[in-house]
Structure formats: C-alpha cells, structure tokens
Amino acid sequence: xxxxxxxxxxxxxxxxxxxxxxxxxxxxxxxxxxxxxxxxxxxxxxxxxxxxxxxxxxxxxxxxxxxxxxxxxxxxxxxxxxxxxxxxxxxxxxxxxxxxxxxxxxxxxxxxxxxxxxxxxxxxxxxxxxxxxxxxxxxxxxxxxxxxxxxxxxxxxxxxxxxxxxxxxxxxxxxxxxxxxxxxxxxxxxxxxxxxxxxxxxxxxxxxxxxxxxxxxxxxxxxxxxxxxxxxxxxxxxxxxxxxxxxxxxxxxxxxxxxxxxxxxxxxxxxxxxxxxxxxxxxxxxxxxxxxxxxxxxxxxxxxxxxxxxxxxxxxxxxxxxxxxxxxxxxxxxxxxxxxxxxxxxxxxxxxxxxxxxxxxxxxxxxxxxxxxxxxxxxxxxxxxxxxxxxxxxxxxxxxxxxxxxxxxxxxxxxxxxxxxxxxxxxxxxxxxxxxxxxxxxxxxxxxxxxxxxxxxxxxxxxxxxxxxxxxxxxxxxxxxxxxxxxxxxxxxxxxxxxxxxxxxxxxxxxxxxxxxxxxxxxxxxxxxxxxxxxxxxxxxxxxxxxxxxxxxxxxxxxxxxx
Numbered sequence: 001x002x003x004x005x006x007x008x009x010x011x012x013x014x015x016x017x018x019x020x021x022x023x024x025x026x027x028x029x030x031x032x033x034x035x036x037x038x039x040x041x042x043x044x045x046x047x048x049x050x051x052x053x054x055x056x057x058x059x060x061x062x063x064x065x066x067x068x069x070x071x072x073x074x075x076x077x078x079x080x081x082x083x084x085x086x087x088x089x090x091x092x093x094x095x096x097x098x099x100x101x102x103x104x105x106x107x108x109x110x111x112x113x114x115x116x117x118x119x120x121x122x123x124x125x126x127x128x129x130x131x132x133x134x135x136x137x138x139x140x141x142x143x144x145x146x147x148x149x150x151x152x153x154x155x156x157x158x159x160x161x162x163x164x165x166x167x168x169x170x171x172x173x174x175x176x177x178x179x180x181x182x183x184x185x186x187x188x189x190x191x192x193x194x195x196x197x198x199x200x201x202x203x204x205x206x207x208x209x210x211x212x213x214x215x216x217x218x219x220x221x222x223x224x225x226x227x228x229x230x231x232x233x234x235x236x237x238x239x240x241x242x243x244x245x246x247x248x249x250x251x252x253x254x255x256x257x258x259x260x261x262x263x264x265x266x267x268x269x270x271x272x273x274x275x276x277x278x279x280x281x282x283x284x285x286x287x288x289x290x291x292x293x294x295x296x297x298x299x300x301x302x303x304x305x306x307x308x309x310x311x312x313x314x315x316x317x318x319x320x321x322x323x324x325x326x327x328x329x330x331x332x333x334x335x336x337x338x339x340x341x342x343x344x345x346x347x348x349x350x351x352x353x354x355x356x357x358x359x360x361x362x363x364x365x366x367x368x369x370x371x372x373x374x375x376x377x378x379x380x381x382x383x384x385x386x387x388x389x390x391x392x393x394x395x396x397x398x399x400x401x402x403x404x405x406x407x408x409x410x411x412x413x414x415x416x417x418x419x420x421x422x423x424x425x426x427x428x429x430x431x432x433x434x435x436x437x438x439x440x441x442x443x444x445x446x447x448x449x450x451x452x453x454x455x456x457x458x459x460x461x462x463x464x465x466x467x468x469x470x471x472x473x474x475x476x477x478x479x480x481x482x483x484x485x486x487x488x489x490x491x492x493x494x495x496x497x498x499x500x501x502x503x504x505x506x507x508x509x510x511x512x513x514x515x516x517x518x519x520x521x522x523x524x525x526x527x528x529x530x531x532x533x534x535x536x537x538x539x540x541x542x543x544x545x546x547x548x549x550x551x552x553x554x555x556x557x558x559x560x561x562x563x
Contacts, residue, residue, distance in 0.1 A: 010036040010259065012554075013281055013296040015266050015311065017115025020527040021179065021302035022244030022252075023156070027551035028300075029252040031501065033558075036259045036294055037249070038283060039107030040303075041090075043262040043517040044116065050235030051083040060084055068370045076104050078323065079492055085233045088117050098436050100451040104491035105306060111262055112199040112245040113304065117233045120209040120241050121538030122162045123384065124153050124173045128373055129535040136371065138380045138426045138457075139334075142532045143504040143513035146173070152545035158296030160242035160544070164207035168432055171367040172537065178212045180205035181360040185351045186389035186415045189293040193476045194366070201369050201472070205389060207541075208362040209242040209556075221247050230359035237443060242359070263287055265443050268315040269299060269324050269523060277522045277563075279322070284443045298522045298554050298563055300549070305528030306433055307334070309499035310448045312525075313435050325510055325517035330492045331500060334454050336534045338495040339383070339423030341488050344469045346478030348389065348415040355412060356390055363388045366419075368473075368536045370464070377458040382536040385469065385511075389417045406504055424536045426457055427492075427498050452490050495539055497531035506512045515550040522563045 009034035021037060043049075057063045064084045071078035074092045081089045090107045097105055103291045108114040116365045127146040134138030138433045150173075157176040164177040183191070183205065191203035210226040211218055218224075223239030223246055231422045232241050239246035252258040263286035270293065280295035299387045311330050314326035368382035392413035431453065435446035466483040473481045503509025506518040511530055517523045526547040528539060535542075557563045 005118035008292065008294050010034045010294065010296045011558075012298045012559050013038065013294055014035070014300045015073055015281065015308070016113060016302035016304065016527065017111045017244055017249065017260070018302065018304060018527075019115045019118065019244060019376070019540050021300070022248035023250040023544045024300040024302055024526065024551055025252040025258060025548040026248040027493045027548050028555070029255040029257040031551070031555045032257065033555065034257050035252070035490070036261065036296065037252075038264040038266055038294075039111050039113075039260065039262045040265045040286060041111065041113075041180070041262065041335070043260075044110045044245060046239070047237045050237060053237045054229065055084070055374065062454075064135045071412050076106065079104060079107050079561065080494070080547055085117060088106060088233070089236070094196060096441070096447060097300065098439065098447050098449040100449055101453045102489040103450040103452050104489045105450060105496070106491065106494050110244055111249070111260065115243040116235055116245065118540060119316035119538065120208045120232065120361070120416045122157070122160075122209050122541040122551060123367075123537035124175055124207075125535050125537055125542060126173055126372075128171075129533065129537070132371070132381070133533045136375045136380045139533050140501075140503050140505075141509050143502055143509075148513075149542070149545050149549065151166050152549045153541065155548055156536055156544045158246060159217060160205050161211040161214065161223075162541075163205065163212055167202065167203045167204045169204070169367050172365070175207065175209070180285065181212065181358075181362050183242060183364065184389050185355040186417060187350055187364050187387075189231045189351070190387065190417060190476045194472055195478070201366060203364050203366055206363045206365040206386065210361060211240050221251060223247065226361065228358035228360055230361040237306070262468055266303065266311050266441070266446070267291075267375050267445055268311060269301070270435065271315065271317045271319060271324060271520065273317065273319045277389050278520055279317065280504060286443070289443060296523065297558060300547075301523065302552070305499055305531070306448060306450070306495045308525055308527055308529040309433055310435070310445075312444060312500060315407045320519070321434050324523065325500075325519045326518050328507055328510075330429075331510055332434050333425035333499070334501055335427045335431045335433055335496065336425045336427040336531070337452065337490045337497065338534055338536075339425050339454075339461060339487055339492045339562060340421060340456050340493045341454075341458070342465050342469070342483060343418070344466065344473065344481065344483030345416055346481035347471045348417055348476065348478050350477070351415060377460075377464060379457045381457070381461065381462065383423035383461060384467055384482065384536045385424060385465070386388045388418045389415055391415050392469065417473060417476060419469045419473070422466065422493075422536060422538070423458070423461050424534050425454065427501070427533055428455070433499060446545070450491075495528070495534070497539060500525050500529040501532045502530050504534060512552045524554060526527040526550050532543070
C-alpha cells in the first residue's frame, strides 16, 4: 500500500478509538495501510492514565461514591459513573444534546472510548437473530447470517480473550474460550434447579472478555491474567480485560503504520462529486478550534452509533444535501437500544457453611428462551437474563455502632440470587436522531436531537420477564422474592444502535453486507450505527467481528483497485 505523502494524507482514516475503532486500526495497520485514528477526546495511555486503578476504598475521598455536587451538576453521567471512574465519562454540560424524549446518552470521550468502562459481555448471536426481524415481521432482514460472521467471531475471541464454557446451546453459540471463573455453590444449585424443572432453560457461565489463562498472543500484547478484583471500570493495570488501550491500539502502533490524533473533533466526511467517493474528513482541534482536512482512500466511521450518525448527517454536499449516503432519507432513523428496565431477586436459605472467594468480574447467563426460531409470545424479540448469587453482610442488629454491630457485620448473612433483563427492542422509524436546526456546540457542529422511546412490545416483554424471573427464583427455592420495573430511560443501557443500518436493499438501508455505504462505498460504518436489529445478546463482540470482516474486505477491494 502507498505510504503517507505528508502528515495529512493516509491510506485509511478511522474515526473513533473505542472498541470498533481500535479493531479497525489493528486490522488495517496489520495489512500495511498507513492509518490515521481520530479521537475527539484526550489521550489515555494504558496503565499510566488509570489514576484510581490501585486505590483502596479508604483512599478515595468519598469511598467511591459520586460527590453530591458533581452528581447534581451531572444528572446523566452520575447514573453510571462513580467517584473512582468519573474521569472516563464526559460531563453533561460540556457536550450537550437535545432530548425530545428522555434519553440518557452516556459517553466517554478519550482514547479508548467506552472500551475502558464496558461491561465486557461477549455472547455470540445465534443464527435466529439475523433472520428474526423479517420472519417475525418487525424489521428488515440482515444482509448476512451467522455463517458469514462465525469465523470472524473466532478471530476476535482468540485475540481479546473470552471466558466461557462450550454449552452447545442454540440460543448462544459456543466460541473460543478461556476457562471461566467458578460458579458459587448457589449458582450451581440455581443451574441444576432450572435445568431439571424446565428442561430447555439453562444457567451457564457468562462469556466475558477476561484473561484467565493468557496465551502467547496475549503475552505479545503485554497483557496478563485477570486478578478478579472487579475494579475493571477504573482501567486495568494488568490488561486482564480487553480494551483498545491495552490491546488493539498498541498492536496497531507496533506495525509502524498508526498515527493517532487526540483532541480531534470530526466535523464531517468530505465527498468529491467528480470522483464519486469520499476523499477525507474535516477535523476541528478541540482546544484551538483550528481546522484541518485529512485525506485517505477509505474511511471507517467508528465514533459510536449516535456520533457516527451525527457526523454522517453533518456531511452534506450538492450530491448529498441531507447527509452522506442518505438517498432514502433513513439516516438517523431506526435507532434502537436494549431493554434493561426489569430486575429482581430473592434470599436463599442453605449452604450456610459455604462462601465465595475473590471478586469475580463476570456473571452467569440464562440465554434467551423466548421467540427462538419462531414467535411463541405476544411480543416479538427475545431476552437474555443475567444472574448470580453471593452472600450478603451480616443480619442487621438494633445496634448501629460498637462491638455488637461489628461482630454482626463480621458474619456473612444469607445467600441472595439476583436477575436482570437485557431485552431486544424493535427498531422503528419513529425512533430517530437528527440535527438541531439552530443549536450548535462549541465547535459549530449542530447538536444532536434524540427522539427515542419504549413501545407496547417492550412493556409486554417486561411483564413476561418479571413473571418468569419470579417463577425461576421460586424453582430455585428463594424466599422474599421481588421484581421491579426500574423505569430507566432508554440509553442507560449504553447499547444504542442503528441510525445507519445494514441491508440488501438501498431503498430501505444505508449499508451493504460489507458495511459500506450503498451510495459511497469507500466509507465503512462498523460501530453500533450499522445494526439492523439489536438482538438480545450484548452487541460489542459483533461490532468487533463486523469491523474485522469489513477491514479485510476493504483491503481486498483496494488491492483490486475498486476503491
């Protein structure tokens, strides 16, 4: 591939340095492309810039709790961040947006993006998620199926390291696994009870991006074993969990083909009407507001679903007056998320002579058992249930201080089992984002308007999940069972998807089967914006696999002189 001719010309540009952007950088640099990665936030160096990673609770001013003043000034950010990791999330007033309907847009603007603070869940989609929207009548078909992505799932899993067991379940296919963390005795009891009672429901080890037995490929990345501290969202000094900062970006840098620019706010993608292709991006320096235009043969948009959509909407030209590639007017529409609105749990009597050890950073999973293969409920889509069991602190005493209280707290209390919902939501044209007509940010870029909400399908799913969770907890022998609808706004799941969806028909989609814009094929979108539907599994692993697949195709097309 051609070398960069100056400091503004590259073979490839990647917008965003998070989970998918890091993978784009790794794959493109490995294949010899001089690649520029643009990150709108500050630089974060692995280990060096994890200031709270090794602090004990008493070394934090408020023992990890968000100070009231900071929480009141940041009502959105404080819903997920704590005192120990607030520096990895943006402050609300520094990056405003307009909520037409309540939507919690939680963002991390720094090198590594939200890969520093993600939940690390890595379930594969089953074959059914790719075809269910069309079969069950709630969306369009994906232009690819499980067989198209299976090898890329394996490619990603081997590199990042994913714990799990080979369970042979149709709803959650097996992958390339590291040994999982051990279940507690009550989790094993829960698993046995549910499998015996239902026959087709399973409590299994969750699949999480942690290294329990690092392989040579992980040693080459400079990563070590997870220490089971469960302090992941502070940044891991051991590289025990996968992040762009500990893995893909350093890997790309070792090739000598990576250039990384932080504080680089992407204004728009440039389009040359004579050439019929994108030629680069316009960037505003976050601090000085100086404008620079970078050029490249291919562009990967990985700024996260809503920011990628914002950039595309703001990339206007005579050819694309409503946003790059937006011939059908669907850019910004069919935005979706995942439904986390229900949770529950109960106390469990027994195993009082047993305890659990360490702070395991993973959970158990009950894979989807609703509408699998065919619709069998009064709602469409399915749901994953996350669950786990641990012992509480000692029983509460009337004394609140002194020796009696301390003695009570030193003894473990009863076991408790929890469950919570991760449900599929339906992409709808009415759920959309758009640019505000007059309001702009400090760089002169229009603010994003979010208009996204729940529907009756979500309400029916929540009711069914609560009923089933209560029943499964009863089967396990729990008492004092409670489930709740927590009334979270969309967005708090941090799994926003859609806005620039994949599909076979340019009339109903923006991207083809290789994640290329139908109308501008040298622009690839492989973050959450590309999602045709949400599935019920955590989506990050699919983003990474789609990115690796698209990067491989991009390099092949460059070699054929097609881009």
